[in-house]
Amino acid sequence: MTNVNVNSVAKTYGTTPVLTDISTDFPEGSFTSLLGPSGSGKTTLLRIIAGFIRPDEGIVSIGGRDVTHVPVWGRNIGMMFQSYALFPHMTIAQNVAFGLGRRGIHGAEARKQVDAALEMVHLPGFADRMPKQLSGGQQQRVALARAMVIKPSVLLLDEPLSALDRRLRQEMQVELLRIQRESGLTTIFVTHDQEEALTLSDKVAILDKGRIVQIGDPETVYEKPLTRFAAEFLGDSNFLKGKVESGAVRLADGTVVHAAGTLPADGAQATLAVRPEKMFVAKDPSPGNRLTARITTVIYAGQALSYILETADGMQVKLFAQNRDGNVLKQGETVVLGWSADHTVAVAD
Amino acid sequence: MRSDAILNDAARGSSDPRQRRPIPAWVATTALLLPTYGWLTLAVLLPLLTMFVFSFMSATPMGKTPIVFTLKHYRAFIDQPYLINIAWTSLVIGFWTTLLCAVFGFLAAVALARATVGRMRETLLVLLLLPFWTNGLVRVFSWTMVLRENGFLDGVVDMVLPDIGSISFLYTRYAVVLGLVHGYLPYMILTCYIALSTIDDAIIEAAASLGARWWTILLRILLPLAAPGLISGAVLTFVPVIGSFMEPRILGGKVGVTMGTVIEDQFTQAFNWPLGAALSFTLLAVVLAIFATFSGVLRRGTTA
Numbered sequence: 001m002t003n004v005n006v007n008s009v010a011k012t013y014g015t016t017p018v019l020t021d022i023s024t025d026f027p028e029g030s031f032t033s034l035l036g037p038s039g040s041g042k043t044t045l046l047r048i049i050a051g052f053i054r055p056d057e058g059i060v061s062i063g064g065r066d067v068t069h070v071p072v073w074g075r076n077i078g079m080m081f082q083s084y085a086l087f088p089h090m091t092i093a094q095n096v097a098f099g100l101g102r103r104g105i106h107g108a109e110a111r112k113q114v115d116a117a118l119e120m121v122h123l124p125g126f127a128d129r130m131p132k133q134l135s136g137g138q139q140q141r142v143a144l145a146r147a148m149v150i151k152p153s154v155l156l157l158d159e160p161l162s163a164l165d166r167r168l169r170q171e172m173q174v175e176l177l178r179i180q181r182e183s184g185l186t187t188i189f190v191t192h193d194q195e196e197a198l199t200l201s202d203k204v205a206i207l208d209k210g211r212i213v214q215i216g217d218p219e220t221v222y223e224k225p226l227t228r229f230a231a232e233f234l235g236d237s238n239f240l241k242g243k244v245e246s247g248a249v250r251l252a253d254g255t256v257v258h259a260a261g262t263l264p265a266d267g268a269q270a271t272l273a274v275r276p277e278k279m280f281v282a283k284d285p286s287p288g289n290r291l292t293a294r295i296t297t298v299i300y301a302g303q304a305l306s307y308i309l310e311t312a313d314g315m316q317v318k319l320f321a322q323n324r325d326g327n328v329l330k331q332g333e334t335v336v337l338g339w340s341a342d343h344t345v346a347v348a349d
Numbered sequence: 350m351r352s353d354a355i356l357n358d359a360a361r362g363s364s365d366p367r368q369r370r371p372i373p374a375w376v377a378t379t380a381l382l383l384p385t386y387g388w389l390t391l392a393v394l395l396p397l398l399t400m401f402v403f404s405f406m407s408a409t410p411m412g413k414t415p416i417v418f419t420l421k422h423y424r425a426f427i428d429q430p431y432l433i434n435i436a437w438t439s440l441v442i443g444f445w446t447t448l449l450c451a452v453f454g455f456l457a458a459v460a461l462a463r464a465t466v467g468r469m470r471e472t473l474l475v476l477l478l479l480p481f482w483t484n485g486l487v488r489v490f491s492w493t494m495v496l497r498e499n500g501f502l503d504g505v506v507d508m509v510l511p512d513i514g515s516i517s518f519l520y521t522r523y524a525v526v527l528g529l530v531h532g533y534l535p536y537m538i539l540t541c542y543i544a545l546s547t548i549d550d551a552i553i554e555a556a557a558s559l560g561a562r563w564w565t566i567l568l569r570i571l572l573p574l575a576a577p578g579l580i581s582g583a584v585l586t587f588v589p590v591i592g593s594f595m596e597p598r599i600l601g602g603k604v605g606v607t608m609g610t611v612i613e614d615q616f617t618q619a620f621n622w623p624l625g626a627a628l629s630f631t632l633l634a635v636v637l638a639i640f641a642t643f644s645g646v647l648r649r650g651t652t653a
């Protein structure tokens with residue numbers, strides 16, 4: 001059992017709280033992304049789990065063992081850094097063997113494991129080169145081999161791919177996912193790239209100002225955001241504000257919008273989130289929500305079309321459409337937007 | 350399309366009078382190096398050359414004695430075998446001073462590079478550089494205050510352990526090495542600190558994450574990566590220590606006879622400049638021979 005558990009962890013630098021009451025579980029074998037804007041505390045949380053930072057409060061346990069006061073070298077973690085962090089004075093083989101040596105594995109046995117690790121990252125035959133002689137992508141593979149060869153309890157990655165160019169990054173994402181699936185290693189991955197987070201992970205944790213605002217599988221977090229911040233940070237969203245009235249929300253212009261899930265009590269203010277790609281131009285009366293708006297901006301991007309619309313009382317709405325029939329709506333046109341109540345969720349501000 | 354561009358370029362090249370050919374790289378390099386090398390030639394090489402000529406003269410060319418060119422000063426080590434002992438003493442003092450500077454300097458530089466709390470690093474740096482700003486003579490004489498019998502050191506020892514008596518070691522080689530280490534430690538700290546501060550923190554963190562404790566990080570990561578700094582620090586220490594005369598004279602007393610003091614005596618007391626010069630150049634040759642012997646090790650250290 002090598003899950004990672006974080007319980008009521010808090011960290012303050014000076015008087016600024018960087019992490020506030022973080023409690024979450026990273027199940028065995030899961031791939032979790034910590035996603036959030038710069039400065040939201042992702043790195044701090046990862047470094048607390050790694051042991052580089054001691055939390056002011058709270059408990060970190062790895063595989064059921066309380067490691068809050070265990071130093072980094074005693075935690076058996078694999079770590080990857082944005083700067084690769086290979087030892088520049090050692091050959092590739094010596095780099096990979098470093099962690100084995102710390103575990104008393106030397107000689108032929110170490111050599112065998114190093115070769116297997118280099119094989120795993122598709123770099124056989126690179127053992128005797130120096131890190132300087134490798135490209136960035138290759139160095140990152142060596143860093144992965146070095147972290148994996150010690151059979152860590154948990155793999156911790158802090159934006160390991162952001163220094164690579166786009167194509168290499170996608171290649172490494174595939175590699176990383178394959179190796180993680182094969183090894184079944186609990187992995188925590190820090191990123192500020194939402195696409196990366198969605199494609200790689202089984203769980204996404206959204207951080208904002210030192211709190212985890214939502215954690216769940218990518219689909220749930222995307223389709224059912226809990227807060228306005230989560231809806232906005234992951235993808236794009238329209239927000240409709242109104243007052244709750246007999247199980248629906250009445251907007252300022254009188255439109256009644258139905259939503260999935262529970263709403264606040266009657267009479268309360270509510271904010272509803274709708275993804276722009278879930279809306280469509282309604283031709284004939286059909287069940288679901290509708291809203292009348294005038295097109296103010298047309299953004300033509302070939303295969304995709306984006307429109308910005310405005311309702312009579314000045315609320316802005318975005319609409320994404322596929323360019324299926326080549327008919328582009330004109331600026332100034334007034335249309336009726338339709339969407340399903342299932343795609344409408346109430347979010348906290 | 351391409352030929353058009355070439356034609357345009359050619360046309361512009363011939364018609365635009367402002368278009369100039371770039372300065373060749375060697376001209377720029379020469380121009381940049383000239384002031385430094387000119388100054389070095391004037392201020393260092395010429396006097397050194399004069400000394401080299403002096404070392405072949407029979408007497409200091411300032412009196413009325415006729416000057417004859419001779420090689421006899423270079424036979425000094427054969428004619429006066431006690432000089433070999435003195436040279437050996439100098440080398441031993443140089444070795445210990447450099448070794449102690451390397452050990453303490455490296456550790457101090459590590460502490461300095463790792464200090465991140467507030468303005469700690471700046472404070473430590475200033476404290477370490479203080480010896481640089483004090484007059485060397487004052488620094489050395491203050492050690493005599495500390496080390497002499499019933500001096501500051503004895504006073505402190507007497508307070509803690511009253512029965513032990515005097516542990517004064519002024520006028521021994523230990524005192525000489527102590528004074529020299531004090532004087533040259535800042536060079537070693539600075540060269541090591543510069544080498545260490547180029548090391549990415551993530552490298553140290555990666556080592557820790559792989560299970561390395563502090564001594565492993567120190568010996569397997571920091572030491573090899575700081576080797577260039579250690580080596581340049583060692584050269585910066587060893588060479589002047591071999592020729593030092595102030596510390597041996599003041600802190601060594603009777604036992605403080607080194608090549609440095611012997612050479613100084615030739616210039617100030619015996620007024621035998623040619624012998625002093627010849628001894629200096631012999632010493633220089635010995636130092637170069639030592640570096641040549643170890644150059645394999647040094648080169649491996651600097652390229653690692």
Ligand SMILES: Nc1ncnc2c1ncn2[C@@H]1O[C@H](COP(=O)(O)OP(=O)(O)O)[C@@H](O)[C@H]1O
Nearest residue numbers: 013014018036037038039040041042043044045
């Ligand atoms: N050593 C530190 N001292 C003071 N403030 C820090 C320190 N480390 C991080 N912070 C602050 O904590 C906040 C979160 O930092 P970090 O965890 O690096 O965010 P992220 O990785 O999400 O960009 C930032 O506002 C940063 O300025």
Ligand SMILES: [Mg+2]
Nearest residue numbers: 039042043044
């Ligand atoms: Mg970060």
